Amino acid sequence: MTLSYTQHTLDKLEALIKTLGFKLRYEKGNFKTGSCVLEKDRIVIVNKFSNLESKINALADLVQRSETDENLLDEKQKAFLYILKQTKIEF
Numbered sequence: 001m002t003l004s005y006t007q008h009t010l011d012k013l014e015a016l017i018k019t020l021g022f023k024l025r026y027e028k029g030n031f032k033t034g035s036c037v038l039e040k041d042r043i044v045i046v047n048k049f050s051n052l053e054s055k056i057n058a059l060a061d062l063v064q065r066s067e068t069d070e071n072l073l074d075e076k077q078k079a080f081l082y083i084l085k086q087t088k089i090e091f
Helices: 007-019 052-065 075-086
Strands: 023-027 035-038 043-047
Touching: 007 023, 007 052, 007 075, 043 052, 052 075
Parallel strands: 023 043
Antiparallel strands: 035 043
16 A cells, blocks of 8 residues: 555644644754654654655555554544554555
8 A cells, every 4th residue: 555645644644643632843954754753752853854755655654653542533644544553665
């Protein structure tokens, strides 16, 4: 399964990450993967100069690696999470 690299997909990922309790910030930085996570504070920092595909891949990878409490999610977010878990992310 593949993700579509659109602004809509990025918006859904951002909403999902916020619902999961992360704070999401866009900053300039010297990191190439598109995002970094400060685990203790549950802050996700995304390189604002990354292209749309890199941002989506980085956030999708973060969601895949994170433990998720599905009770926090509505039905649409659960369905989107299921799709993300089935998707192979390539950088």
